Amino acid sequence: MMKNLSSLQQRILTGIALLALVGFIGWIDNFFIMWAFLGVIYMFAFYEAMKLFKLVAPPAYFWAALLWIVAYFYPNPDDLFFFIAIIFASSLAYMHNFDKRLLLPFLYPVSGILFFLILYQDFGIASMFWLLVTVALTDIGAFFTGKAIGKTKFSDTSPNKTLEGVFGGIILATIAGSFAGLYVVDFWIAFIVTFVTAIASVFGDLFESYLKREAGVKDSGDLLPGHGGILDRIDGYLFGAIMMVIALRSLI
Template sequence: MGKFEGQGTRFLTGAVLVAVVVAVGLIDNFFLIWLFLGIVYLFAFYEAMRLFNIAEHNHLYAYAAITWLLALFYPNPDDLFFLIAIVFASILAYTRDFDKRLFLPILYPTASFLFLLELYESFGVASLFWLLVVVALTDIGAYFTGKLAGRRPFCPTSPNKTLEGVVGGVLVATFTGFFAGSVLADWPQALLISLGTSVASIFGDLFESYLKREAGVKDSGDLLPGHGGILDRVDGYLFGGVVMVLLLRGLL
């Protein structure tokens, strides 16, 4: 058990986070879920601004808040990303000296949070539960498998992540996610969607690790004891949620 010593804070924070998410899901109210995701989004947006080294551009927070407010009323929240992209490109073309880095926090994490809200709007709270199960078990399965049997590094971006851990996490998440998704899809689709979402969550985690290495920081923030920042905790959902929406649309 020596490999797991000192992880009490991490496990406790994780348990509290899961309890909060489950409570919000059980209430199953659109406004509450919009509000909850919005709070998480704004913290994630703040951390992304720091990672992209554009934290001094405080006006972007107003744009982020306006975007999320529009998502409360607009029937297809994920479409708002394309509207924002057109506005950004139009400003860039008109001014010719607009800082292109300012689009980065609109791409990540804004687009992903809009897809998470769309996931709930189009497929209900059961889809969010499915996503939670797949991404959480990918992370947990990879952690424990890596601790117990990890030998080969997965890639240079995240040297602590092992190939054995990644495979173990994806297998655990895929087969458990299959049961969680069976209320929305037939078994072949549930299995495929769980697999795609699990693999996407691995690369969501990897992408955030890349951003942190580029920024020269260990964590995206320090809000969550034992986990770091908000992005450190939701990175897998930011890729997994997008892929789940696309697969649900394409396969159901």
């Protein structure tokens, strides 16, 4: 059925389905359900990252899955990346021919998705909604502002992005996203956290564009009709979630 639709129609239908699913998960507001939902995203994103980094190592999927299982029980999931780093460094020192690049997918996207779980665990479902609004509005604002007045190229990594568009996206997200943050913190804290999260999301999107250019591909995958892969949809959130957690921890 999807194959008979235009790219825009596929994008709209997939977007509606994703919003409905995310809304339903948020409405349930259960830690196990959220962990399982993020776990599915986590494994697909890990698979796409392995392809972008041009890595072939089946044991890496075992370690990725084990890490996510441990994250369910461990109270501070952000510690687990350092645990993985120690394992990799020890393996490298012991075996010498260990592929150092295997650490890359654990840095991106694993660390970012761990911070999704931390954000939900420490600050509740309202913070997840806040993140969703902030990153989405940054992207939407950048697109429409760039189309309207964009002239200055933002970066060679993503030639279609303009500096004016980026500023427009950050401003829109900061203003509107700050009100979403009022369900979690006071206004001025919400304003600062939203502002730095919006900036981080811009560079999250830019980083994934860099990875795709390096890999010579247009999309990270084809799981989501009209949208590409999982990483194509969550790139801004991976940086945004980390920044939001760090900012909230520093300001509360």
